[in-house]
Amino acid sequence: MLIKFGAYFITQSNAILTDAAESIVNVIASAFAFYSIYLAALPKDQNHPYGHGKIEFFSAFVEGSLIILAGIIIIFKSCYNLFYPQAVKDILQGSYLIAFTGVINGAYGWYMVKKSEKLNSITLQADGHHLITDAFSSFGLVVGLVLIYFTKIGWLDSALSIAIAFFIIYNGYRLTRKSIGGLMDESDVKIIQKIISYLNINRKNDWIDIHNLRTQRYGSQLHIDCHVTLPCYYDLNKVHQEISEIDRIINENVNSETEFFIHADPCIPQCCHYCNKPDCPVRQEPKRKEIEWTLENVTKNNKHFE
8 A cells, every 4th residue: 555655656646546545445444354354263152153254244345335435436536637637757667666566466365365265254255356356456557557658648547547446346346245145144056056966966865855955154154954855754863864964965075164954854745756765665656757956946945846
C-alpha cells in the first residue's frame, strides 16, 4: 500500500491512486480476516455447538463489501477527473513500482489460495483471490500507463481508472455472493457430487437407497446429514454398523473435518423393484430396475420409487 501511494505522489496518476485506494481495503480486510480465522479456530462450546466457523463467511462478506465500496468511490473520483484532469508525470518510474507490487501480491495471493484448499478456509481463499485480483489490476494498470506514456493522451488515465474500478466491483460482487450463500447454508454442489461419487464407488447391497442428503459448512468443518434406507429386518446393531461404514467412507475421502448425521429408514414393499439384496427374506417382487445415485435423486426427500 505504501509503495503504491509513493508511486501516486511521484506520478499524480489517478489510475495509480485507484490501485492504492484498493490497497487500503486490502489492509482493513486482512486485519478483519486475521481475527475471523482466530475465532473460527476456537473449539465448539455450549453456545456454539457447531463451532465458530460461520464467522469466515461474514469476514468474506465484509471484505467483498469493502471492495465494492472502494470501486464505487474510485468511479466517482475518476469521472470527476475526466472533466478536471490532473497532469501526469514520471509515468515509467511509477509503473516500475506498481509492477513490483503486482508481483508481490500475485505470489502471496497464490500462496494463500493454495493454503485455503488445504485448510478449507473461505477467509484465506477470499483474501488470496482478492490479492490475485489486485495483481491482475496492477499489471493492467502498468500496460495502461505505458500506453499513456507513448500516446500522451491524458484522459486515458481516468478512463483506465474507471475500467479497473468496474473490475474491482465485479470481484467484490463474486465474493459477497459466495459469502451470502454460505451464511444461508447454500448447498455446495461440488462437495455433494464428490460425496455421491464415493458412495457409488463403495455402494453395498445393504444400502437400498440414500436420499435427503444435505451439507452445511462451518469454516473448515463440514456437516452432512442424509437418510439411508436399510432392510427392515435389521436389528439396531446391524443398522449402526452400516451407518458407521458410510461415515467412515466419507471421512476417509473428503478433504475436510466431517460430521455425519445419518437417519436410518426401513425398507418398504415399494423398494423391492430396485433393491440389490439377493437373499432378502421379505422381498415381494423381483428386482427389475437399477437406480444410480445422482445429484437429482440423492438430494430429494423421498425414496427412489421411480
